[in-house]
């Protein structure tokens with residue numbers, strides 16, 4: 001059964017004493033605000049969402065006891081709630097959710113009195129607080145369930161998914177039910193889909209061993225606890241197919257602060273090609289922080305490291321370093337799963353879209369952006385284009401996305417997030433935008449993708465020999481055998497059209513209907529393929545062929561590969577590298 005850290009039963013509030021886990025399952029009935037303050041202070045209840053709920057219940061309990069004692073009236077109600085809330089707020093002064101929950105209860109108290117005018121009793125007002133607690137509990141359960149559903153969908157889509165690795169405890173014990181990072185596992189269990197969890201013990205306080213392993217074993221999900229330094233071997237031996245963690249705070253760009261050790265796990269996951277998911281409610285995203293370097297990191301007591309199980313393990317002469325959290329850079333994160341949906345990279349745009357209730361990208365556009373960037377930078381390095389000229393794009397047809405180099409940004413200064421993402425028809429995607437405009441040849445790229453449903457990558461160079469040969473107005477026949485990859489026979493030549501024009505777009509798309517490359521008169525070349533690597537290779541071949549033709553032309557007559565052989569090469573080259 002899924003454990004709950006805090007619950008209501010017949011109008012009573014209960015907590016599991018998490019300080020006694022896993023040795024002892026101790027349920028505490030909490031009847032006063034003072035007891036709740038103590039429970040929060042002593043970490044009987046922990047985890048940001050659970051602390052918030054505990055504080056809200058504490059406010060209600062405080063008011064209910066005053067009502068019983070006869071000291072609460074409709075007139076002093078808001079002042080009393082203000083006072084009880086302020087008191088509870090001091091239990092863990094740094095906990096953001098604690099303050100949020102207390103403020104919400106105080107606001108409800110004020111709103112009730114304002115709405116009811118004089119015709120409401122103190123008992124009815126206290127009942128209103130109780131109903132608000134129930135609502136908060138229901139909201140938290142619903143949010144965790146939604147995160148679990150989104151996460152479970154992702155995990156189910158991983159081929160041969162069997163087990164996930166998690167760090168620390170972001171489970172049911174940290175929330176009302178389901179948790180955040182563990183919610184996908186509980187939902188998979190509900191769906192009767194196989195799931196197992198590897199739980200890092202999480203030094204120095206062992207939340208993974210004590211709490212995660214406890215709650216999963218309670219709920220019947222197979223759990224294996226490992227020391228933190230074993231995550232690498234677990235990944236290398238392919239025992240886990242995903243990493244799922246919670247978050248304490250997420251910067252606007254997706255950099256994520258979580259329990260110390262999370263960063264290490266993320267780097268290992270990337271090395272092993274294992275997706276790394278962060279699960280957290282959207283309220284965890286601090287949109288005021290540009291990146292993770294601005295997240296304050298709490299340093300904790302030395303004793304946590306100096307001692308283990310009551311015995312000294314570090315000599316007095318040694319110093320210790322004990323940060324409570326680390327920040328995982330967004331480049332290691334596959335997706336951030338929130339209650340409003342899944343945010344994929346680029347996170348800055350997609351998290352913002354979720355916040356506004358706009359559609360976010362439903363795939364990782366970062367890999368498209370990275371491939372486009374790499375090709376664009378190679379184009380400059382290999383001398384196929386200079387400055388910011390030429391342009392490169394890729395499409396994800398399944399998700400209707402086109403990634404294209406921006407206009408006017410030098411290749412050597414371009415970053416992956418500068419690559420523009422638009423729909424395949426060239427239209428803007430709501431909420432997804434960076435500081436740059438897409439290349440002015442966007443219409444050409446869109447037209448080519450429409451004409452060539454088999455192609456996913458386009459490279460347009462301003463390469464010197466392609467431009468020179470195209471300017472000669474002569475047909476470029478096959479002069480090197482690799483040109484068999486482009487077309488059987490002569491390379492199509494698009495007559496000069498103004499750059500960026502619709503006319504250039506249409507004529508180029510037409511030229512590439514049957515060919516994988518063409519020359520643009522006075523304007524370089526365009527190549528297409530199903531992968532970026534291949535499209536880029538074709539751009540190099542086209543430049544090599546143009547140079548060979550130019551040089552041979554200087555020497556006299558150009559001997560081309562016979563038409564029949566060229567056609568045979570074209571057929572044969574379809575298998576190249578496959």
Ligand SMILES: [Zn+2]
Nearest residue numbers: 390460499523
């Ligand atoms: Zn151009």
